[in-house]
Amino acid sequence: MLAHLPSSIGHALRRVRPGLEKIVFHDPDIGTAISLSVCSNAFADGGLLAVRHTADGDKLSPPIEWHDVPAAARSTVVLVEDADSPPPKPLVHAIVWNLPGRDGNLAEGALSVEPSIDSAELGPNSCFQHAYLPPDPPPGHGPHRYAFQVFALDCVPDCDEAPGRGKLLDLLRGHVLASGLLVGTYERRRAS
Secondary structure, three states: OOOOOOHHHHHHOOOOOOOHHHOHHHOOOOOOOOEOEEEOOOOOOOEEOOHHHOOOOOOOOOOEEEEOOOOOOOEEEEEEEEOOOOOOOOEEEEEEEEEEOOOEEEOOOOOOOOOOOOOOEEEOOOOOOOOOOOOOOOOOOOOEEEEEEEEEEOOOOOOOOOOOHHHHHHHHOOOEEEEEEEEEEEOOOOOO
């Protein structure tokens, strides 16, 4: 989608980015002192995402897994945000909610660009699609940090429809038992 933007636009917007402090994981109303371990066999924390996991490649979501979910957890939520997108709020790439309240994982490609996922429900991404939005930074904008956030909840969210980012924030407040974060980076050097 953004691959064909001129690099000059990316350079002009290079300083326009919300930052990691704006992702849900760092929201003071969500925070918790208990940490989950979030990792991937495809990239290290702060490491580069493979092209196959971006809009420039196969558009496959990278594999992630999480551990140390408290025994009292009733459900788990995974949220993927771009902390460096030009809008003032991080760009939502995926919301996966109502996962089981235990250690778990999402295999490579589990979050398809199609609006379905095995045994879980996808909330709308920033393009209003109930699907995975692969990393697609503007050329020339610099490296983008993609935050894979996992939240263990003390409840199963009661929601008539899959929540977007705002509704998800409401559902998380007062219910997060533990949370974890894994950051992957990707930079599109020039227009394809």
